[in-house]
Amino acid sequence: MLTLYHAPRSRSTRILQLAREMGIEDDLDLRITQIPRRDGSGGRDPQNPHPEGKVPLLVHDGAQVRESNAVMLYLTDLYPESPPESPMGRPVGHPSRGAYLSWLAWYGNVFEPVYVLHVAGFSHPVTEATFRDVPEAVARLSEALAEKDWLVDDRISAADLLVASTYGWFSEMIPDDPRIRDWVDRCLSRPAVTSVIEEEMTR
Known part of the structure; x- marks a missing residue:
């Protein structure tokens, strides 16, 4: 179960x-x-x-x-x-398995921490050396999306939903980068994403 x-x-x-x-x-x-x-x-x-x-x-x-x-x-x-x-996943042995695991881990190890620290208004050399900062995270996204439509490969994955979800909470922080904005829109406008949000707004 x-x-x-x-x-x-x-x-x-x-x-x-x-x-x-x-x-x-x-x-x-x-x-x-x-x-x-x-x-x-x-x-x-x-x-x-x-x-x-x-x-x-x-x-x-x-x-x-x-x-x-x-x-x-x-x-x-x-x-x-x-x-x-x-x-939505990439199983063991799939050519994109390494990229899939890396993006899932990057979210928790880098992306969310730098945005939480940014929203909290906290800046310190130790955190910047460990997690880097928002501009560097944005640059990483921009670089990945310059090569393909999705983070992992040529198809959407759970990693896209995970990383893009941050911008669902902080829409004012979506970078002014057309590639990233298009990717965020494609992730957050999917019926599975919008329907859950609509239902939860009524709870």
Whole structure:
């Protein structure tokens, strides 16, 4: 059994969007949970087994998988042919497997940290040496999208949904780069993405 602990309008939203994109939403037992919000609302839900009270948390036959990039990798490996016309993962042995893993890891190790630090107004030589900064992250995206339409190869992947999701939250920070803007628009305007957002706005 697959159980997804999910808080609407949070980081776990992109997991639900991926599941819908893959056509596996019916395989998920969705558990709506509360989390502490930046505006002071919400709170930790004792029914959520995540060790930090966060989302997403995927539980598969008792095994816990947390962190968005890990959950996305787990699901795309578990359903390597979903959807059949354009799978969202790249399985072991696929020529783009290395790029797929790298972009998923880059999101958590570099992209999200530099944007969180930027939004918080924090700047320090140690963080810049470790994570670099927003301009360098943007340059990395621009370089990748100058070569192809998607990050990994010539087809969309879960890595595109993951990285682009940041700009769904911070639309004012979408770089003034036509390649990136076009890519963000293509990612965020997909029916699986917009329909989940629309549904969550009514919760």
